[in-house]
Amino acid sequence: MAERFLRVDDLVEDLDRLLSWGESLKNDPEAGDFLPLIDMTVASIYEKPSTRTRISFEVGVKQLGGHPMALGANEMQLGHKESIADTANVLSRYVQGITHRGFGHNDVAELAESSTVPVINALSDEHHPCQAIADMMTIREFAPEVERQKIAWIGDGNNVLHDLMLAATILGHDVRYATPDGHEPLSSVVSDAEAFAAQSGGTVKRSSSAEEAVEDATVIYTDVFVSMGQEDDKNKLQDFEGYSVTGDLCSSADDDHIFLHCLPANRGVEVTDEVMDGPHSRVWDQAENRLHAQKSLLTRLLNDAAWDTYGEVMGVEGW
Ligand code: CP
Numbered sequence: 001m002a003e004r005f006l007r008v009d010d011l012v013e014d015l016d017r018l019l020s021w022g023e024s025l026k027n028d029p030e031a032g033d034f035l036p037l038i039d040m041t042v043a044s045i046y047e048k049p050s051t052r053t054r055i056s057f058e059v060g061v062k063q064l065g066g067h068p069m070a071l072g073a074n075e076m077q078l079g080h081k082e083s084i085a086d087t088a089n090v091l092s093r094y095v096q097g098i099t100h101r102g103f104g105h106n107d108v109a110e111l112a113e114s115s116t117v118p119v120i121n122a123l124s125d126e127h128h129p130c131q132a133i134a135d136m137m138t139i140r141e142f143a144p145e146v147e148r149q150k151i152a153w154i155g156d157g158n159n160v161l162h163d164l165m166l167a168a169t170i171l172g173h174d175v176r177y178a179t180p181d182g183h184e185p186l187s188s189v190v191s192d193a194e195a196f197a198a199q200s201g202g203t204v205k206r207s208s209s210a211e212e213a214v215e216d217a218t219v220i221y222t223d224v225f226v227s228m229g230q231e232d233d234k235n236k237l238q239d240f241e242g243y244s245v246t247g248d249l250c251s252s253a254d255d256d257h258i259f260l261h262c263l264p265a266n267r268g269v270e271v272t273d274e275v276m277d278g279p280h281s282r283v284w285d286q287a288e289n290r291l292h293a294q295k296s297l298l299t300r301l302l303n304d305a306a307w308d309t310y311g312e313v314m315g316v317e318g319w
């Protein structure tokens with residue numbers, strides 16, 4: 001079985017360097033000469049729609065010298081006439097890496113199990129690790145310069161929160177999440193984040209209200225209340241009354257706090273225009289950082305030799 005990045009803690013030892021290399025790929029004018037994926041093809045399977053993930057992977061693979069291949073699930077035999085395992089076996093004979101966006105986390109895990117090339121989870125119902133590395137890169141770039149960020153999550157407790165809390169606690173930050181009853185994150189993921197926090201000096205705690213979570217926060221983060229695949233759950237929105245991120249809610253946060261959203265945003269529902277377009281919002285930088293963070297990730301998973309020598313070649317400080 002090849003390496004996999006199905007949840008952000010699959011590369012726990014490399015997380016800090018993934019961010020540093022991403023920052024370097026973003027800022028170094030010579031990054032364009034770095035072509036670790038030359039002659040490589042990356043197949044990306046989409047069972048759900050995507051704007052940022054699909055485009056940033058396609059552009060990123062191309063910028064690293066490789067060939068991106070996006071595949072809609074309905075254009076393949078997958079799910080109709082061919083199993084996930086058989087698809088993984090076949091793709092492994094053609095391509096050097098696979099990304100997958102789907103529904104249940106078991107599907108991407110099964111794909112990785114049968115693949116002999118690295119598999120990256122491009123979002124499942126339970127995890128969104130690529131988002132988390134871009135989020136941590138954005139926090140390092142724009143949040144107030146404190147060692148331990150106070151990250152307030154307001155909203156649903158699923159994929160984006162799971163990997164955010166894992167990444168943040170690996171890096172020693174404090175996470176407070178306000179989620180309505182019945183929409184809490186998985187207790188197994190919270191336990192894993194608590195274990196990381198115990199090692200790093202961070203914390204992870206549930207807040208009893210959105211107001212309590214944002215108090216003195218340096219980072220405020222929300223996501224849609226109705227995720228992809230949940231559109232038929234017409235009553236879900238009712239549970240989120242009092243969880244919209246408004247200017248008023250943010251007024252008790254740190255004066256220099258940043259606002260993040262993985263996007264797409266349902267404006268007027270989980271966040272107001274005033275916050276999305278306001279002076280604290282870094283959502284466009286966050287979306288841009290998907291590209292840089294994933295280029296770093298692709299290098300790490302697909303070309304070990306280039307990853308090992310990247311700092312030397314690019315003259316990264318501290319390498
Ligand atoms: N944040 C994110 O994954 O966006 P897309 O669904 O557009 O890829």
Ligand code: NVA
Pocket residue numbers: 125158159160223224226227228262263264
């Ligand atoms: N929780 C959202 C994230 C979108 C990037 C969803 O799964 O639809």
